[in-house]
Amino acid sequence: MIDLSWMAWTWPTAIFFIVIFAMLAGMGAWEYLSPGGSPRTGILRFETTRGDRLFVSLLGSAFICLGWLWASELSLWYALIVCAAFVLLVFRTV
Amino acid sequence: MEKTWNNKAWFFVLPVLVLVAFSAVIPLMTVVNYSVQDTFGNNQFFWAGTDWFTQILTSSRFHDALWRNLMFSAIVLAIEVPLGIIVALSMPKKGVWVSVCLVLMALPLLIPWNVVGTIWQIFARTDIGLLGYTVSNLGINYNYGQNPFDAWVTVVVMDVWHWTSLVVLLAYAGLVSIPDAYYQAAKIDGASRWAVFRYIQLPKMGRVLLIAILLRFMDSFMIYTEPFVVTGGGPGSSTTFLSIDLVKMAVGQFDLGPAAAMSLIYFLIILLLSWVFYTIMTNVGADATSKRSPQ
Amino acid sequence: MSAYEPSSHGEQRIPASSHSEAALGQRERAKTGHFRLKIFVPIFYILFLLIPIYWLISLSFKPNQEIVSGLTLWPQNFTLDNYRVIFNDPSWYETYYNSMLYVVMNMVISVAVALPAAYAFSRYRFLGDKHLFFWLLTNRMAPPAVFVLPFFQLYSAFGLIDTHFAVALAHCLFNVPLAVWILEGFMSGVPKEIDETAYIDGYSFPRFFGKIFMPLIASGIGVAAFFCFMFSWVELLIARTLTVTDAKPIAAAMTRTSSATGLDYGVLTAAGVLTIIPGAIVIWFVRNHIAKGFALGRV
Numbered sequence: 232m233i234d235l236s237w238m239a240w241t242w243p244t245a246i247f248f249i250v251i252f253a254m255l256a257g258m259g260a261w262e263y264l265s266p267g268g269s270p271r272t273g274i275l276r277f278e279t280t281r282g283d284r285l286f287v288s289l290l291g292s293a294f295i296c297l298g299w300l301w302a303s304e305l306s307l308w309y310a311l312i313v314c315a316a317f318v319l320l321v322f323r324t325v
Numbered sequence: 326m327e328k329t330w331n332n333k334a335w336f337f338v339l340p341v342l343v344l345v346a347f348s349a350v351i352p353l354m355t356v357v358n359y360s361v362q363d364t365f366g367n368n369q370f371f372w373a374g375t376d377w378f379t380q381i382l383t384s385s386r387f388h389d390a391l392w393r394n395l396m397f398s399a400i401v402l403a404i405e406v407p408l409g410i411i412v413a414l415s416m417p418k419k420g421v422w423v424s425v426c427l428v429l430m431a432l433p434l435l436i437p438w439n440v441v442g443t444i445w446q447i448f449a450r451t452d453i454g455l456l457g458y459t460v461s462n463l464g465i466n467y468n469y470g471q472n473p474f475d476a477w478v479t480v481v482v483m484d485v486w487h488w489t490s491l492v493v494l495l496a497y498a499g500l501v502s503i504p505d506a507y508y509q510a511a512k513i514d515g516a517s518r519w520a521v522f523r524y525i526q527l528p529k530m531g532r533v534l535l536i537a538i539l540l541r542f543m544d545s546f547m548i549y550t551e552p553f554v555v556t557g558g559g560p561g562s563s564t565t566f567l568s569i570d571l572v573k574m575a576v577g578q579f580d581l582g583p584a585a586a587m588s589l590i591y592f593l594i595i596l597l598l599s600w601v602f603y604t605i606m607t608n609v610g611a612d613a614t615s616k617r618s619p620q
Numbered sequence: 621m622s623a624y625e626p627s628s629h630g631e632q633r634i635p636a637s638s639h640s641e642a643a644l645g646q647r648e649r650a651k652t653g654h655f656r657l658k659i660f661v662p663i664f665y666i667l668f669l670l671i672p673i674y675w676l677i678s679l680s681f682k683p684n685q686e687i688v689s690g691l692t693l694w695p696q697n698f699t700l701d702n703y704r705v706i707f708n709d710p711s712w713y714e715t716y717y718n719s720m721l722y723v724v725m726n727m728v729i730s731v732a733v734a735l736p737a738a739y740a741f742s743r744y745r746f747l748g749d750k751h752l753f754f755w756l757l758t759n760r761m762a763p764p765a766v767f768v769l770p771f772f773q774l775y776s777a778f779g780l781i782d783t784h785f786a787v788a789l790a791h792c793l794f795n796v797p798l799a800v801w802i803l804e805g806f807m808s809g810v811p812k813e814i815d816e817t818a819y820i821d822g823y824s825f826p827r828f829f830g831k832i833f834m835p836l837i838a839s840g841i842g843v844a845a846f847f848c849f850m851f852s853w854v855e856l857l858i859a860r861t862l863t864v865t866d867a868k869p870i871a872a873a874m875t876r877t878s879s880a881t882g883l884d885y886g887v888l889t890a891a892g893v894l895t896i897i898p899g900a901i902v903i904w905f906v907r908n909h910i911a912k913g914f915a916l917g918r919v
Contacts, residue, residue, distance in 0.1 A: 233777050233778065234777055235777060236368050237349075237368055237770070237773035237774075237776075237777065238354065238355045238770075238773075239353070239355070239358045239359060239362055239364070239368070240357060240358055241358060241361065241362065241370075241372065244354075244358045244361060244363065245358050247357070247364040248354060248357070256583045258748075259747060259748060262747055262748065263332075263747060266330070266747075276609045277604065280750075280751070282748070282751050285599070286751070287426060290593070290597060292598065293593050294593065296377065296599070297382060297590060297593070300378045300379045300382055301379075301383060302376055307375055328743060328744055328745045329743070329744055329745070330744070330745045330746070331745070331746060331749050332746045333746075334740035334744035334746040334749075335740075335746055335747065336734035336741070337737055338736075338737045338740050338746075338752065339738070339856070340733040340736070341733050341734065341756070341796055341800060344729070344733055344789070344792050345756060345792065345793060345796055345797065346775075347761055347789070348767065348771075348789065348790050348792060348793040348795055349762075349767065350761050351770075352765070352767045352768075352769070352770045352771060352774060353766075354772070355769075355770035355774070356766070356767075356769055356770060359752060359770070360767070365756065383833065408665075409789075411661060412661055412662055412665045413658065413809025415658040415662055416662050417659070417662075417663035424907045424908070426662055426666065427907055427910050428805055428900075428903050428904060428907050428910075429666050429669065429670065430662075430665070430666065431903045432669065432670075432673065432896070432899070432900060432903065433669055433673075434850065434854075434899075435850055435853065435854065435896070435898075435900065435902065435903060436673075436851060436854065436895065436896050437854045437855075437870075437871040437895050437911060438854050438855070438856055438857060438871075439856045439871050439872075439874065439876070440759075440871060440892045440895050440896070443675065443676075443874065443888065443889075444672050444675070444676050445672065445894055446676050446677070446891065447675065447889070448672045448676075452688070453679075453687055453688060453691065453693075453885065455671065455677070455691070455693075458691050459878050460806035474629070484671065486668065486669060489665075490669070493665075494910060516813075523860040524830070543760075543761040546763070547762075547763030547764070547765065549763070549764075549765055549857055550856050550857060567765075568763050568765040569672055571763075571765045571766070572765050572857070573770075575765075575768075575769050581769070584769060584770060585730055588765070588766040588769060589766075591763065591765075591766055592763075592766045594757070594763060595761055595762050595763065595766075596758060596762075598761075599754075599757065599758050599761045600754070603645065603754060608881040
């Protein structure tokens with residue numbers, strides 16, 4: 232058996248990756264059931280599919296969290312509320 | 326061409342996926358794990374939460390390295406892209422000299438990066454290097470080991486030397502794809518040299534130039550070996566770019582946690598920039614194509 | 621049409637030899653005499669490129685005493701001793717062989733896996749294709765320094781540390797995406813009708829791919845191999861992390877030249893010159909495709 236203890240898994244990071252992979256799988260299934268990804272042109276003025284929108288919202292959320300850590304002393308959990316709002320915004324308008 | 330929808334194509338992509346994921350996804354997951362923990366070696370880890378991220382984000386060391394790296398990328402792009410276009414425009418288009426030019430110009434691209442560093446480290450020395458010797462004999466006080474400004478000049482000139490050819494080759498590839506008829510038409514219209522460049526050559530080079538800018542920006546943003554060999558990140562930390570700082574932290578000080586946090590922030594910045602570039606590249610290309618040939 | 625390959629349609633692909641700036645050039649020559657001056661730009665540029673390389677070569681033929689005692693434009697006491705040091709010491713010339721071996725291994729692996737993938741990207745739409753393509757490209761764009769942190773442990777866990785295969789595999793991280801990108805560009809230039817005709821004629825896929833398709837994109841394969849060679853040959857950070865002694869690349873061995881008595885400049889520069897030679901030979905072979913190759917097949 233290959234020793235993987237150097238990967239230093241913790242539950243929070245494991246859950247993080249499980250969620251990410253579940254999202255990818257979910258998007259895959261969604262795409263399989265209704266192909267095309269419902270392309271549309273939003274406020275960014277180029278065509279995006281739902282996969283693009285997910286990517287933009289995840290990347291944006293990552294930067295929101297980094298900005299939160301940089302700017303505030305408050306717990307990161309509050310940042311997640313901002314992230315959720317951002318995700319909604321992206322799926323609505325982009 | 327219209328592509329057929331076929332999910333079996335996944336089997337063709339699978340080997341690539343597995344191969345790249347092995348070296349990309351596993352390390353990335355490990356870096357995420359390290360970034361929230363502290364370690365004193367022996368594979369013993371302690372939960373540290375988001376402390377490392379806060380530490381990196383608020384440290385002036387990281388800000389300086391990021392700022393330095395952005396400055397460096399901006400400077401080398403501002404020099405290499407116009408210079409590359411000028412050289413490509415004035416290159417011969419036919420005959421044996423084309424091959425000779427291309428081969429000689431591509432030469433610096435094939436030199437191992439630390440040898441590039443070694444070449445310039447020696448070449449710019451005031452005692453044994455031709456450049457350093459000449460410059461200091463001209464009465465200029467030049468010493469890249471002590472003076473931050475000289476170190477910057479050396480590193481920038483080295484990068485121009487190393488990578489301008491990439492822009493030249495890309496721009497040249499764009500230029501030779503312009504049909505003769507375009508020039509004939511311009512000649513009949515009595516277009517000026519500038520008009521030919523502005524309305525024929527530049528649009529035709531547009532897409533490859535975008536690739537050039539993308540590659541040059543990304544590669545200058547991750548530059549490590551060449552400046553490290555020449556200046557070691559010094560004098561002081563005046564040429565410590567992001568990658569140099571990261572390796573210093575990870576290998577030199579063995580601060581796995583902060584180094585991992587910095588890796589992730591660095592990676593996110595790269596991811597954002599690649600996405601922006603990639604989106605521009607695909608959309609600009611698509612617009613231009615559809616304008617030229619409505620299908 | 622796909623978003624990641626904007627250039628494959630709507631443009632005629634005309635061989636590079638059939639067009640030139642000749643018409644414009646003639647007019648300019650008649651008008652201003654400006655045309656002949658133009659040739660000095662590439663000449664000066666090439667001189668700028670070659671002088672540092674000349675300096676490296678000239679130092680490698682000088683004895684150390686001449687190097688440090690003062691500046692001489694060409695070797696006054698021409699010597700081959702620096703090269704003799706390298707070719708008489710296995711711990712030197714084996715590193716040269718190590719570099720060659722992992723570069724060739726990487727080249728073969730990268731092109732072999734990139735060929736079918738590029739074919740899939742250029743011919744088919746499939747689940748998540750655009751995002752997969754973007755993900756591949758991010759690996760080309762991401763700094764090796766980001767990934768390199770756990771590389772030693774990762775490759776140790778699989779017992780690969782200090783093997784040529786480890787370096788070849790690790791370099792796939794950026795070479796495979798690049799090879800896919802280049803090959804996809806070249807393949808998109810081949811009309812799809814050729815595939816369809818071959819299938820109607822009763823070719824099986826492997827036979828079609830080997831007998832008809834690969835010869836059509838032969839220059840693309842050459843260019844992709846060239847780029848894999850190039851980026852694997854010049855990379856040092858990953859190669860150095862994954863090797864100790866048995867698979868050490870020549871570029872890493874060059875640090876040996878510094879000792880208590882100072883740098884051995886002669887041997888250092890000789891090793892440097894040796895690392896330039898394979899690159900120079902390889903460029904010569906692809907010289908006719910190099911411009912198109914740098915445009916990733918997208919001109």
